[in-house]
Amino acid sequence: MVIRSAEFIISNTDYLKCPPGNLPEYAFIGRSNVGKSSLINMLTNNSKLAKTSSTPGKTLLINHFLINKEWYLVDLPGYGFAKRSQKEQEKIQGIITSYILNRMQMTNLFVLIDIRHEPQKIDLEFIEWLGENEIPFSIIFTKADKLGVTRAKSNVLHYMDILKEQWEELPPYFITSSETKRGRDEVLDYIEQINKEL
Numbered sequence: 001m002v003i004r005s006a007e008f009i010i011s012n013t014d015y016l017k018c019p020p021g022n023l024p025e026y027a028f029i030g031r032s033n034v035g036k037s038s039l040i041n042m043l044t045n046n047s048k049l050a051k052t053s054s055t056p057g058k059t060l061l062i063n064h065f066l067i068n069k070e071w072y073l074v075d076l077p078g079y080g081f082a083k084r085s086q087k088e089q090e091k092i093q094g095i096i097t098s099y100i101l102n103r104m105q106m107t108n109l110f111v112l113i114d115i116r117h118e119p120q121k122i123d124l125e126f127i128e129w130l131g132e133n134e135i136p137f138s139i140i141f142t143k144a145d146k147l148g149v150t151r152a153k154s155n156v157l158h159y160m161d162i163l164k165e166q167w168e169e170l171p172p173y174f175i176t177s178s179e180t181k182r183g184r185d186e187v188l189d190y191i192e193q194i195n196k197e198l
């Protein structure tokens with residue numbers, strides 16, 4: 001898919017105030033600092049579109065970006081940032097869960113996982129919660145440039161093995177790097193395919 005335009009539309013804490021209409025949207029979720037905003041910039045070839053930071057907890061709102069005037073990419077706040085206060089944590093959690101459970105336009109949720117780490121409880125529980133709520137999702141492994149090819153591959157296979165303990169059918173997955181743009185075509189083609197089937 002060719003990205004002809006990518007424009008920021010609106011930031012929100014409330015899914016009810018997200019853009020009206022029924023254009024399909026694709027949202028990015030995962031732990032703080034996993035690379036959600038960077039991935040949106042990589043996919044759109046615009047390093048300044050979504051705000052990124054080396055400090056976790058940068059994105060605090062639901063951010064809509066209109067792509068090719070036909071569909072949205074949605075940047076969400078990260079979960080599991082230990083340094084937030086309990087109150088702040090609950091607020092962010094509320095924003096994320098109400099968006100995911102109620103936003104009818106959300107066609108697919110990409111769950112981002114840092115390729116370097118052992119499967120983390122917080123992600124596995126989140127994925128299980130998606131299953132319980134029948135939310136369509138796929139997995140994106142991020143920061144692949146930080147590992148060698150062999151290690152990256154074995155980490156991914158290990159992750160999928162762990163998921164097999166929970167799931168009869170595994171979700172689609174992608175290996176990406178916002179530094180090298182690895183996985184860009186695959187993710188965009190996947191979105192294009194879903195858009196065509198709608």
Ligand code: GTP
Binds near residue numbers: 030078143146
């Ligand atoms: P929050 O908004 O805080 O939840 O974080 P986020 O998931 O949006 O992460 P963000 O895109 O802001 O990236 C966090 C840090 O990781 C930044 O320093 C990025 O430069 C770095 N980063 C993101 N993706 C990659 C990648 O593919 N490779 C490398 N090497 N660094 C990355």
Ligand code: MG
Binds near residue numbers: 059
């Ligand atoms: Mg972010």
